[in-house]
Amino acid sequence: MAELVVALDFPTKESALEMAQSLKGTATWMKVGLELYTTAGPEIIYELRKLGFRVFLDQKFMDIPNTVQGAVRSAVRAGADMITIHTCGGRRMMEAARKGLEEGAADTGRSPLLLGVTVLTSMTEDDLVLPEGMTVPTLALQYAKAARECGLTGVVCSGHEVESIKSACGDDFVCLTPGIRLASADDDQRRVMTPAQAVAAGSNYLVAGRPITKADSPRDAATLFLEQMAAESL
Template sequence: MKTNNLSLTDRIIVPLDVPNIKAAIALIDQLPQITFWKVGLELFVSTGSEILTVLKNRDKRIFLDLKFHDIPNTVAGACRQAAGYGVDLLTIHATAGSAALKAAKLAVQEGAEASGVAPPKLIAITLLTSLSSRDLAFDLKIPLELPEYALQMALLAKNAGLDGAVCSPQEVEQLRQTCGEDLLLVCPGVRPSWAEAGDQRRSLTPAQAFKAGADYLVIGRPITTAKDPSAAWERICQEVAT
């Protein structure tokens, strides 16, 4: 894996799942010890690149989680522009298909080079962690078992030259064994043992997810909605350190 030089706490990404720039800055300032923040659809639609500038001015790492999913030409154009922001991770749905994934990978290299920044790691979404095996079978009509489907999406991304995949903690061990050590695995839906699962169907604790082979964990509501977010962060750090 490519994260061996980082501490476990530097491998925990906290989502800025707030509606506006004021709320985002308040949360960032409340948790100065967080080094890696995720910017998703809600905040990016609200603020555009302004929030990315705020984070970079504070020397934070950025996971731009926009989950692009479109035809190859459109995906490539979006990735080319996003790469110019100088973010660290960028997401695309694996179900966009091999041609779109390959176009996106080339585009982030072009966009980063044009802007004079390092290209982001391009990470494929295998299956949203809010979806269950039943959802896969009955709603999406996909005849594969959920772990097999997630693995196939990760292999599709790897074969297209992408840097990593997003998967639930419950699939990470199989993906690590099959896809090898070089594929970055990012796990959302991670919940400490003392936190509510919420809408996450396929979860593990932070310590379990790291042990299974995750490179990065995305942990949001157990921290950001806690009565004392700083105390919740410290509790998670203690949990993964033991």
């Protein structure tokens, strides 16, 4: 069954932990992105794990291979359960990231999921310079195939691309889908899906932030997400 990940996009460690505490007993995964990690550092991973959550460290690493290898190794040592890199960093970088994961696993006895970001769900063809005839789904599939060949666990992609990626890369290839919305929303996400649609498409992990954390009752919102996901899984 697909799992829900709540994005803790908060400016302080205190506000993020307060939200996480209020969601105990609903989602079991929390996402730490750029804003929160920059202000709170690796300690936020420890604090969330202490509360009983699994931690998705969404830093989207992209740099020279040696730098990304070290960053992934450090992320594993810090306790992350899921880590992201950018597939557009190229094959050598993705292979170095996998090596960093293996090194961190050897140190800790833990082997987190390593996912490659294909095309951000905030982007459409209008935001990209694509070769003639290429579409965003085609590009995402191309990146996913490369990620599979480089030994990554899976990819981050829109729910609209999951079916083709699973078909090409196998059902065991993990697809994490951001931009999950209960209904249409006026924000910076574009290629979005509802929880039920994403589960039906085959997504393994669904990420939702503002629709839960900005709701009048975040706990009720998270519960509604989980109910819609479970209904589609029956």
